Amino acid sequence: MSKPVLHGISSSRAFRSIWAIEEAGIDYEHVPTSFREDSKQPEYLAVNPNGRIPALVDGDLKLFESMAINMYLARKYAPQLLxxxxxxxxxxxxxxxxxxxxxxxxxxxxxxxxxxxxxxxxxxxxxxxxxxxxxxxxxxxxxxxxxxxxxxxxxxxxxxxxxxxxxxxxxxxxxxxxxxxxxxxxxxxxxxxxxxxxxxxxxx
Ligand SMILES: N[C@@H](CCC(=O)N[C@@H](CS)C(=O)NCC(=O)O)C(=O)O
Missing domain, CATH: 1.20.1050.10 (Glutathione S-transferase Yfyf (Class Pi); Chain A, domain 2)
Structure with missing residues (x-):
């Protein structure tokens, strides 16, 4: 099974989801997508059409909005946080x-x-x-x-x-x-x- 992939840099609102995935303690891939040009590239817009960070890809799921990402991460990988x-x-x-x-x-x-x-x-x-x-x-x-x-x-x-x-x-x-x-x-x-x-x- 492929690892969850989290896009975003910590000096931005993506920090919230980077913190959540670190707290969940799971093996993941981090892609340091910035909120400037990186987030406006077609490959990234296919993940998050808003052109904003963070975004998460987990299997077939593509997810944007930090709070939704964090809720999903906790439900799936760290239920002790709920x-x-x-x-x-x-x-x-x-x-x-x-x-x-x-x-x-x-x-x-x-x-x-x-x-x-x-x-x-x-x-x-x-x-x-x-x-x-x-x-x-x-x-x-x-x-x-x-x-x-x-x-x-x-x-x-x-x-x-x-x-x-x-x-x-x-x-x-x-x-x-x-x-x-x-x-x-x-x-x-x-x-x-x-x-x-x-x-x-x-x-x-
Ligand atoms: N409501 C979104 C906000 C995401 C957001 O606005 N991220 C900023 C970085 S702090 C961004 O990617 N800005 C790039 C842009 O607006 O073009 C969330 O919580 O995930």
Whole structure:
């Protein structure tokens, strides 16, 4: 049987799926497809017609969207990362979807301002507004983490990997989380996993 193939580089949103496949501990092939020209080549567009990374190929399955890839990897190769019941799986979806809908668009605005907008077109207000917008979801997360070490209790699960993976961009921009100490503590715990360090070193 062929190995699963994961496309993407760790200095991008593909990091989330590289982290998941490393955490799953399976033998896989990594193709360091970048988010620039590589992802616009016909061979890659046949895998992910969106021309974005990450993407996974496993046998006949071609899959895009980091959260879907991670859910699939956990279900197939690392079920210990998922709670064994419907309610726990629903909470895994909840935190994963929450990350990409409540946190991602705001943090991306800051990333875009910092790294992609030319100096003469940067607008400080965009960054300030995004930082203000992040206060509410970060407050919700901080309150939730007051009663448990991890999102679903006392064990690191896929829900943690997915959300901490999404929030890796906040790490990249060194966003000050000192007002949300439970979030900081939880992110430190997630980032202390060996799989996180290995994923960081995979195909920058
Ligand atoms: N929702 C997608 C986002 C993927 C995404 O936007 N990846 C960026 C890299 S951070 C990309 O490939 N950009 C290239 C482009 O938009 O042309 C996921 O989570 O997989």
């Amino acid at each position: 709670p064994g019941d419907l309610e726990g799986e629903a909470l895994t979806f909840q935190w994963s979807v929450w990350g990409i809908s409540e946190i991602e668009p705001l943090q991306m605005q800051i990333v875009v301002q910092r790294f992609f907008v030319p100096d003469d077109r940067k607008d400080e207000k965009v960054e300030q507004q995004a930082a203000r917008g992040l206060q509410r979801p970060l407050g919700v997360l901080n309150d939730h983490l007051a009663s448990g070490e991890y999102l679903l209790g006392d064990k690191f699960m896929l829900a943690d990997l997915n959300l901490a993976g999404v929030m890796e961009l906040l790490n990249m921009i060194q966003f000050d989380l000192s007002s949300w100490p439970n979030v900081s503590r939880w992110l430190d715990a997630c980032r202390s996993r060996d799989s996180y360090s290995r994923a960081k070193q995979v195909g920058m």
